[in-house]
Amino acid sequence: MKKIVIVGAGFAGLNAARCMRKFKDVDITVIDRENHHLFQPLLYQVAMAALSPAEIAAPIRSLLSRGNARVIKASAERIDLASKRVVTDSGEFPYDYLLLACGAQHAYFGHEEWEAHAPGLKNLPQATEIRRRVLEAFEAAERESNPDTRRRHLTFVVVGGGPTGVELAGAIGEMSRYTLARDFRAIDPRQTRVMLVEAGPRILPSFDAKLAARAMRDLESLGVQVWTAARVTNVSSEGVVIGNEQINASTVLWAAGVRAADIGRTLGVPLDSVGRVVVNPDLTVPDHPEVFITGDLAHSAGEDGKPLPGVALVAMQQGVYAADMIHNDLRGRARTPFRYRNLGQLATIGRSRAICEIFGFKLSGWMAWWVWLLVHIYRLSGFRNRVIVLVQWAWSYMTFTRGARLIVGKEWRAYSKDVNP
């Protein structure tokens, strides 16, 4: 019986495991260090206090409870290509086929010490940390009487003008103008300064230039200042340095760079500059047709020769493709090269505006927002989650409130300081 091991239950791994339900006489193991699959496109909504973590995450076990896969919560440490084993913190797993789909994490271009002052947004603890920082900044401003310190508390800098940065900046702008406006006595949350800082010549470089310009105007109408061609040279607890200007800000968020998961380095095969594994046209590792790399961990060339972007749509199609190729092998059929079907891309700005390119159409404004909403609700795993998220959105839409305005501390122990140093 062939052993298939899938490492990582993100979009690629989960979709591969679901496709493998039809396989007969195989032994499938899905390994993930978390117990949940995360719907990353809505992660910024958790960071911005609109949704709760459980609304965009579902237990991997439940998602795969029908079917033949065994789910193991363990952290994969390295891959031994020679002996065909995945080494984890909870034992080793031999494989005949391996699908490696461990994704990416944010990167600081050699300034990892900036992370303490500028969290990135890749997982749930980071999202709740960002939520805590943003809400705490408003609370601190409310208590503060010194106008300079208050201005620092009310300044939010988002570094990186891709879709995540745009979504974060737009949400902070909107939150300060609408949601929080009536709840504070001493401050006017509309005095909030939000800056979106992008090193390149324009925001949303993967989008059509006209749509990106529209997004920029939408951001500005929410009070977001967009700084392009602006390079961050330092981040500290005081704020950021952009070029040679110091911007005092209590809250700096990082959406500027990603780096592939570290496990790629354990393969001993060529990687690109951001740590992605350079794969064959069938997404396998050179000389190892039994090892597929998918999603953000793969450097796979698109039709234009450029590497495919790190988005959910690519990962999902690659997961399904890898499962199909293994199926072909099992039935003695030939493999075909992977081809990405680009259905489009989307980004939202605040509560009711978005831009999207879909099936070749270009949309902006509220129509794009409705497309964005439908696509995301449709794709959200688990019927219950969809209903809850829809109720949350309908309510927020009507009342301008946010459902998850929670500051939750990290420490659960009441006595820890006294007895458990």
Add this chain to the structure above:
Amino acid sequence: MKKIVIVGAGFAGLNAARCMRKFKDVDITVIDRENHHLFQPLLYQVAMAALSPAEIAAPIRSLLSRGNARVIKASAERIDLASKRVVTDSGEFPYDYLLLACGAQHAYFGHEEWEAHAPGLKNLPQATEIRRRVLEAFEAAERESNPDTRRRHLTFVVVGGGPTGVELAGAIGEMSRYTLARDFRAIDPRQTRVMLVEAGPRILPSFDAKLAARAMRDLESLGVQVWTAARVTNVSSEGVVIGNEQINASTVLWAAGVRAADIGRTLGVPLDSVGRVVVNPDLTVPDHPEVFITGDLAHSAGEDGKPLPGVALVAMQQGVYAADMIHNDLRGRARTPFRYRNLGQLATIGRSRAICEIFGFKLSGWMAWWVWLLVHIYRLSGFRNRVIVLVQWAWSYMTFTRGARLIVGKEWRAYSKDVNP
């Protein structure tokens, strides 16, 4: 203009602040160390992965955005009765009237070192920590091949047979039998051992003996073993010692004792054995008619001479009462002593059973469960929360699933180990 300071926005403080909306020419400040009011009666549902934190918590600012109160997020450190000041970590607040409503925390009767192995359930970080431990125990059992270790992972001990202990034990029993049963391959979650350990002669001592007996039978039908007259003599990472028996358990939960908030000690007035302030019949501190103590922090005698229990109903009525007495003072009217109107008490066991005493009636089984559901939904603050919680419950009820089966780590930094020791 009279300054009124309310410390703590639990059931007592929040209801007092809401009553004070009708006051004219007063300066009201509400101080809380959290940004949210917590609906504690449903906290065990967060610990048991059925609800998300944001569904039982709402921002204090939103709840008080209508009205005249200023909300300050700060931690009160001590009360200076002589100079009439509340000292916090963010400055001092002078008062003419003070309402102190800081609640209670769990207590280990001098064994605070047990907390690391047996978390209590008083706030949201504790609830998510318990959720993490319970779900992790099942994950560890799935990976484990040694039958003794696996049995330890599948053993859950709940210490304390009051309503919280009963609700936790019942929920674990039900979760293992229904929710998780189909999701694991290597283990049968129905092999779970759940023990409810109570030092007294019976569980739920505040309830009628017949109802408590019914609750015990309901627990047993969910596979929960109830050990009465059983005293815990040690708690460690291995499990608990009960009398002279060692029970190996990965998960021990503490619902056995509470202690009033530490701030009571800073008043320099007589306290009872669990740290509550012994108050006058009008809930004020001896010789300080301007200082009201309400909720779990107050030792206030009921009609039978025994102190009133630490439940939401007492706290809410005391908060409203204190606001009324201040109102009487402001209008030159005499004060009246506080009288508790006991409307009843409730406890649930699993998914569709409960016991309740309400307006003198005694109910058990599914009818009691519906009463419990209606009372709690009705009392839940914020209309949106009610709708979401109802959807969650309807879905869980039909499908036996749990909406928030999330294990979320505490560490958000990806690079912390390398660069920030």
